[in-house]
Amino acid sequence: MFARIKPIEDTVITEYVSALLALKMSATNNNMRFPVFVKGDNDFIVLMLDALPDVTLVSDDWQERSALPWSKAKQFLGQETGSLVLDIRQSIDVDKVCAISGCVKGGELLIFLVSTENSPFMTRFSRFYSHANAALLSQTQGVHLPTLTSDQFESAHFVDGVTEDQRIAIDGINKVLNGHRRRPLLLVADRGRGKSSALGIAAGQIIASSNKRIVVTSPSISNIETLFKHAIIDTSVQRRGKYTLQSSSGGTVTFVAPDALLRESPDCDILFVDEAAAIPMPMLERMLDNYSRIVFSSTEHGYEGTGRAFSSRFRHMLSDNAKGWKECRLVMPVRWAINDPLEAWLFDAFLFDAEPELPPDSGVLTVRVITKNQLVEDESLLRQLFSLLVTAHYQTSPNDLVQLLNSEHQLIVGAFKGNVLVGAVLGMKEGEFDPELATAVVLGKRRIKGHLLAQSLASHSGIEAPLTQPLLRVVRIAVHPSIRRQGVGQTLIASLEQRAIESGISVIGTSFGCTLSLLSFWSSLSYQSVRLGVQRDAASGAYSLQMIKSLAHKQAWIPQLFELLSSNFLHQLSEQYRDMDTMLLNQLVSKISKATPPSKLAMDQVRLFAAGALGFDLVVGSLWQWFIHWLEKNSNHNEIHSQCCLLLSAKLLQRHGWETVARQHGFNGRKDAENAMRQWIATVIKD
Structure with missing residues (x-):
């Protein structure tokens, strides 16, 4: 599969440069992208990068040449870029890596500067340097190039500037605008299929020929730059400031942030919701209630990490609230060729398309601990676990894969039917601070990475005990969709509690976006409410509820936390929880x-x-x-x-x-x- 060139000690550097230039030419000729891994000392890396003078370097540590710091890397979002060099030798932010990769256009390279593996995640990640679609230029190992033929690639065909998929999407958008009310459209695709472009072209056509008002909402205004760019179809449409387009016929396209949209309820003829998967479901449901003509756009696989679980849940919500909704799926890539090597590599390396295995109809449920080493060595088990997490939690991100493999204080319990993982619960050990540090945290002078539940309880109550004692936080619980509501979750929690007791931990707790079903589940397991957030959580759109349970013996500080919650809660009902769902409020x-x-x-x-x-x-x-x-x-x-x-x-x-x-x-x-x-x-x- 790979052509091998002798290590650098036995050949000249020009062979490395030739290999890199040949790879770039192949990418250009076939409108595709390659991942390239460069490993060596600084002199070797400089020689490689000098071969491609137009690349942009993203690095926090590079001294020899100008570089964009990682903190500013997301400025690429909403743009198309040429070849990029990502320096991940010291650390890696997988969310940013995946986000940036989607900005690299066809015909370019995504180059990683890598070094010796220094964590379980990087041990697994390094295996993908030799992926079938990747290239490796190593100072000590030589050159590995993918062997791909041009007949594997096909670029999109455009008619009047759009693909056939985009034309169907634009027609669907117009039907939402001009057809029956309460029939929203859901646009679904992987990255690079032209969803935002289709939204923009449709918006430009609509306002160019009418005085219609279009409101666009998205988690970030940077997400809609592509939409705005494609909406300016001719000189009749002009940009008016940062947030508005206006046509000569009086039509407008205006960006409004999701929270402002729900707070101010601006009038419009049609609402576009771009990157809907990154917006909490309760907010989307309120949008659906407030607006009768809506187009939702969602990324199915990608760095957002939310697409598949979101799409499943969102479809159910649409079916319950808008019976006549339609779905349009865009398949043909717009910015690169079909079977793009970088896209295929991303899917494998970051498990974008990992799907839970269907469990057998019969068989005894067994429960056992899953170790970090097992996940690093057993790719099948890792895929099963990560796919369950994605299916159960629609805001799982690629960085969660790093946490899964690298966390030092994590306890994972899996439920199996045969060799199929059908459920899992993740716990994180927290607390055991020395008294001086605990006091500093309560006074707001210190904040320690991790220990999310312990620090939240202590800092919001003034009680230090949650920090000084060992505590196990339930991070995630996931059960295969086909066997939910069969007691698997309760079995997993009971097993996790037993293992906590065996480890000398006497308190277990959890934090989640409070809903009726989750409140009922945890209450049924004798967990007690001890803190309720006063603002909606940015991820879930719900109020965060924290619940605690004593395992070995009763803790005096748990009733104290409950007393504080109870006394404050009744005085918060008419202000902090004024907009809470009354059914949930009554239960609380x-x-x-x-x-x-x-x-x-x-x-x-x-x-x-x-x-x-x-x-x-x-x-x-x-x-x-x-x-x-x-x-x-x-x-x-x-x-x-x-x-x-x-x-x-x-x-x-x-x-x-x-x-x-x-x-x-x-x-x-x-x-x-x-x-x-x-x-x-x-x-x-x-x-």
Whole structure:
């Protein structure tokens, strides 16, 4: 497969240069890209780079020539670049590497400067220097070149500047704009297929011929530079500042960040959501509720690391909320040839396309620890584990692969059916700080890398014990989709808890974006809530809930954390949690509040309100006392999710206006809503 040239000691440097130039010529002639690995001393590297004078170097350590620091590497996003040299000899940020690779256009090289392997991840990574599609130029090992024939490659065919896939996408976008409402379009593709270009061309055509208003949202404005560039189809469309395009006919394309979009709800004729997989699902669901004509664009495989799990979950959400939604998949690469060597190498090296194996129908479930060495040596096992994590968590990134292989304090337990991994739980050991360091962390003077749960609990409560004692944090739990809800998750957690006890760890905890299902799961395993974030998590779009469980013996600081959470939570309902889903809020109140029973006088007022003798404004304090206590005592009662109970929560606890709560819960104004409250309270009081 590879042509081998003698090591450098036996030949002249020109053979290395010739090999590199031949590879560049092959890339140019076939519109494809190659990964190239250069390994040697600085003099050797300089000779290689001087052979390609137009390359851009990204490095934090290079002294001999100008280089772009890694901190600025993401400035390439939204652009097409020539050949790049990435210096990863000291460290590697895989997310940035994968992001940058998608900017390299066909006909160019992506060159890695590498050195001796210094971690489990780099040990595995070094095997891909000799990948079938890669080239290795090593000062001690010689030259390895891929042997590929030109008939393996085919470039896209363009008609009027677009591929056939892009034309179909543009037609689909126009149907969303001009067809029936509530029929969104989902554009799905791997990187480099021209999704953003298609969005831009469609936007330019729309505003050039009309005064339509298009709003574009994306996690970062850099993501939509390609869209804006392709929307300027002729001189009738001009850029007006950083965030807006305007046509001579009065049409506009305006970028609005996702949070501002939901906060301000700007009017538009159609909404484009670019890189939707990097936006939390709850935010996407609210966009779907707020706008009747939407086009979502999502990367299926790529550095975002979210595509496949996102697409699966998002399709389910679309089917539940927009029955007439359509999907358009772009397959043909636009910026490089089919079977591009660099793309194939990226998929293998970073497991972009790893899919869970289908478990056998029968067989006993076995549980065992998976070691880091096993993952490094067993590529099949690593692919199975990583694919489960991607499937279960739609914001898994390539950097998680580094953590999986390199972490020093990680405990992995896998569930197997035969040789097929069907579930896994990842735990991370935290804590055991000395008292002086723990005090510095609580005072905000120090922050130690890792120890996320222990430091969060201590720094937000002022209690040092979570830092000074050993604690195991549940990082991830993933179960094969075909066997979920069969007790595999509970089995994995029980096994992890047992292994924690055997390791001398007496406390286990978890942190997650709080949803009803996750709250129910962890509560069923006797985990206790100890902290709730006051702002939505950027990744999940939900409030982060932290839960703890004592394993060997009770810890005095856990009830202390719960007491602080309980006392603060009830005072945060009308401000910090004003926009929380009321069904989730009711469940949290029922589990977190420590309310005293209402007084006899308060209950008399509640009864008078229920009978229609007193108005809501006169008894709001008494109602609050009774309702909080009632929720706490009825945590397992279906009534807490009834329409009138949710209505009362929105008005009484979150303090929404009458017009808002009446509209949201299907009542005709305040009088109708207040009467419903009276009837419901009268019924539950009798019970």
